Amino acid sequence: MSTAAEHIAAAEAHSAHNYHPLPVVVASAEGAWVTDVEGRRYLDMLAGYSALNFGHRNPRLIEAAKAQLDRVTLTSRAFHHDRFARFCTELAELCGMEMVLPMNTGAEAVETAVKTARKWGYQVKGVPDGQARIIVAADNFHGRTTTIVSFSTDPEARADFGPYTPGFDVVPYGDLAALEAALDERTVAVLMEPVQGEAGVLVPPAGYWAGVRRLTEERGILFIADEIQSGLGRTGRTFASEHEGVVPDMYVLGKALGGGVVPVSAVASSSEVLGVYRPGEHGSTFGGNPLACAVALEVLAMLRTGEYQQRAAELGDHLHNELALLAGTGAVTQVRGRGLWAGVDIAPDHGTGRQISERLLERGVLVKDTHGSTIRLAPPLVVSKEDLDWGLDQLRAVLSA
Incomplete structure (x- = not known):
């Protein structure tokens, strides 16, 4: 296969149609630019939904990966390896937390947060077994596992995947009164994005994020910030929560943590919260592997500056x-x-988000639409x-x- 059309035809024939990519076939990339199979260059204004915050093939990250490839790439958590303790220590320090639980993908990290909140609710808060509730926001996007789509309000993500996992209450994003009304003695956590990325980069009203922190502290409820897209530099702070001076009880991280090289995700929290786990209760074969830790350690070093x-x-x-x-x-x-x-x-008389994305593609710019009329711009931070x-x-x- 040499032409873009041949690659696209083969992909359409032999891969499930769970995505609708723009008609470009990337062959190489560097910094903020990618090159397709026919030699045309494009400015990447999406950056892998923030996974490429540091650009394509960032030299520091590629060098860290290459060095680790010559040493050891995987042990599983059945054994210790010489990158793990340092990764957990430095990520915990960056977050102002005490402990870290590494996984691979963002959805895995959100699942980990959900399990952790429930277990903490039963063991520490004393919620009756099987009755824990977690409050989430409408228009959220936290992943696409069966549990996560159970509390999605997006029909595309949710329809035809039931029966759905119970235990979640949905409130309007940005409405502090609605959140307060939904809290009760069974609520173990509030899980939200400080900026809703997939929903169209929605920023809540000023004071909302600090208000959520206040309510959860008053009620003894965990505040979980999903900073998978918003964290690690994207919004001009290490974490988007910092814009309102908020430190949540738990960060959920991913995407940029792997530097666009390997999938790395993690949950960071206190020893009281993550200390509820005992061996065998949760895990991942690849979570916290040596290659992932080596790359993520370089990401952390870059962020510290x-x-x-x-x-x-x-x-x-x-x-x-x-x-x-x-x-x-x-x-x-x-x-x-x-x-x-x-x-x-985009104003309706100027086209849909998809149409604008296609026209930008023709002019050498890569963006992505969402929810019909919206395009998202998130170039690498190195642009x-x-x-x-x-x-x-x-x-x-x-x-x-």
């Missing part, structure tokens, strides 16, 4: 200033976001201002056509 958070803050301000000008043209109805992350709602401006120029050209 603050350089990437500062870039996201500064370029994010520029991005939102430019997008605000678009919002006044009639082509864009609303712009939302935080840091180097934005959701752009240059010149490249970012070029990408925005292409968006302006598409919207003015």
Whole structure:
């Protein structure tokens, strides 16, 4: 197969159609740019939904992976290895927590958070067995396992996958009164995203995140922040929760933690919370493997400098200033976001989000639509201002056509 059309035809014939990719076949990548099988270059303005915060094939991360490949890649948790303790220690320190439970994918980390909250609720809080409740927000996206889609409000993610797992209560995102009304003696946790990524980069009203923290502290309820997309520099802070001075009881992390090289996820919390586990109660063959830890340790080292958070803050301000000008043209109805992350709602007479994404593809820019009319912009944090401006120029050209 040499042409994009041949690759796409083969994929359509032999892979399940659980995705609807744009018609581009990437063959190589570096930094904020990718190159397709026919040699055309594209500016990546999606960055793997934040998995590529540090760009494609970041030299520091590739070097860390190569060095570890020459040593040991997998032991399983049946044995200790020489990267594990340091990874857990340094990630716990970055989060201001005491303990870490490593997994692989974001969905696995969310499942781990759910199991942890329930077990803590029974063993520590004293909720009667089998009655634990976890409150989540409408329009959430935490993954696609059978348990997670049970508390999704997205018909595409949820329909035809029942029977659904009980134990979850859904409240409107950003409505503190509704959350307070839903809390009761069986509530063990509130699980939410500080910025709802898949929903269109929705930022809650000012004070909401701090209000959730206050309510959960008052009621003795775990506050779980899903920072899989929003964390590790994307919003201009190490964690999006920091924008309101909030430290949750538990962070759920993934995507950027693996540097775009390997899947790495983790839950970070206190020893009181993660200390509820005993051997055999939860685990993962690949969770915390040596290769994953080696790459993630380099990610943590890069984050400790603050350089990437500062870039996201500064370029994010520029991005939102430019997008605000678009919002006044009639082509864009609303712009939302935080840091180097934005959701752009396209006016209906200018096309759907998918159509705008396809037109940008033709001009050498990769973005992704969501919920019909919205496109998401989340370039790697290493993108240059010149490249970012070029990408925005292409968006302006598409919207003015």
